[in-house]
Amino acid sequence: MSDSKKRGNKLRELENYSESSSYRKIKCEYFTVEGFSRAPVMTFWRIPEYKLGFDLGWQPWEFMGTPRWFLSHAHMDHVLALPAYIARRRMMQMEPPTIYVPEQKVGDIRQFLGAFCRLEQSVLPCEIIGVRPGDEIDLSRELVVSVHKTYHTVPSIGYIVWERRKKLKPEYLELSGPEIRDLSVSGVEVSYEVRFPRIAFLGDSSPRGLDENPDMYKADVLIAEMTHVSTQKNEPRQTPGHMRVEDYVERKDKFQNKKIIASHFSVRYAQRDVENCVKQKLPDMLGGRLVLV
Numbered sequence: 366m367s368d369s370k371k372r373g374n375k376l377r378e379l380e381n382y383s384e385s386s387s388y389r390k391i392k393c394e395y396f397t398v399e400g401f402s403r404a405p406v407m408t409f410w411r412i413p414e415y416k417l418g419f420d421l422g423w424q425p426w427e428f429m430g431t432p433r434w435f436l437s438h439a440h441m442d443h444v445l446a447l448p449a450y451i452a453r454r455r456m457m458q459m460e461p462p463t464i465y466v467p468e469q470k471v472g473d474i475r476q477f478l479g480a481f482c483r484l485e486q487s488v489l490p491c492e493i494i495g496v497r498p499g500d501e502i503d504l505s506r507e508l509v510v511s512v513h514k515t516y517h518t519v520p521s522i523g524y525i526v527w528e529r530r531k532k533l534k535p536e537y538l539e540l541s542g543p544e545i546r547d548l549s550v551s552g553v554e555v556s557y558e559v560r561f562p563r564i565a566f567l568g569d570s571s572p573r574g575l576d577e578n579p580d581m582y583k584a585d586v587l588i589a590e591m592t593h594v595s596t597q598k599n600e601p602r603q604t605p606g607h608m609r610v611e612d613y614v615e616r617k618d619k620f621q622n623k624k625i626i627a628s629h630f631s632v633r634y635a636q637r638d639v640e641n642c643v644k645q646k647l648p649d650m651l652g653g654r655l656v657l658v
């Protein structure tokens with residue numbers, strides 16, 4: 366049996382072992398969103414079809430196959446699984462992963478990983494890339510990720526994944542295939558780019574992070590946070606750097622998304638209380654588009 370086949374068998378064996386680990390799989394039009402988030406316990410999401418993930422507060426075993434991760438900020442519940450993830454990929458002889466992090470935290474993240482390397486007397490091969498709002502990361506001809514400023518209690522960023530396509534400029538629509546090819550070969554730019562925001566990840570942020578990045582309201586799928594809801598015992602506090610259910614109510618006409626995934630509820634709420642409160646404040650669940658995870 367080849368080495369890669371052996372590795373594949375081992376992975377499948379261990380996937381069975383991790384079946385009990387709980388996270389949600391949400392089928393969307395163009396992709397699946399898998400993950401879970403609770404403040405201040407863990408946040409981790411991935412889009413298997415795009416081979417990328419957001420935040421590494423936890424790492425189900427089978428998520429290690431995803432080679433690129435975009436971190437929103439360096440709070441423990443969003444980065445704690447980073448060393449385990451890199452070590453697992455090394456152990457399974459997978460390519461070193463690429464991790465995008467807020468540029469202010471590159472040094473600290475390297476030190477964090479360095480401490481584990483010293484503890485284990487081993488190495489954690491990976492590429493750490495610092496990014497800042499305004500940056501764009503080309504993933505492929507079809508996919509690009511943009512970086513956006515968000516508002517939390519530590520340096521934080523959000524991301525939008527765009528699908529892009531080339532379209533023929535209207536002035537060349539009447540031309541034949543060979544004519545277009547000749548023009549293109551002669552150096553004329555015959556096409557232009559169109560972009561579709563497929564998925565936006567807010568990370569931890571006050572609503573200002575959404576309001577200042579209106580493309581997040583337009584993405585097919587928005588993964589956002591709703592840290593605070595109200596219950597009989599708890600009225601929502603206006604904590605800095607987070608969102609409350611009332612922030613969604615105030616903005617209910619802004620969401621153009623096909624699906625809005627709200628998560629990162631504080632662990633002090635029971636899931637039943639979360640659902641009751643949100644359904645009371647937003648009875649139509651934003652036209653059935655709001656998913657509570």
Ligand SMILES: [Zn+2]
Pocket residue numbers: 403404405408440442443569629
């Ligand atoms: Zn958090």
Ligand SMILES: [Zn+2]
Pocket residue numbers: 438440517569
């Ligand atoms: Zn945080």
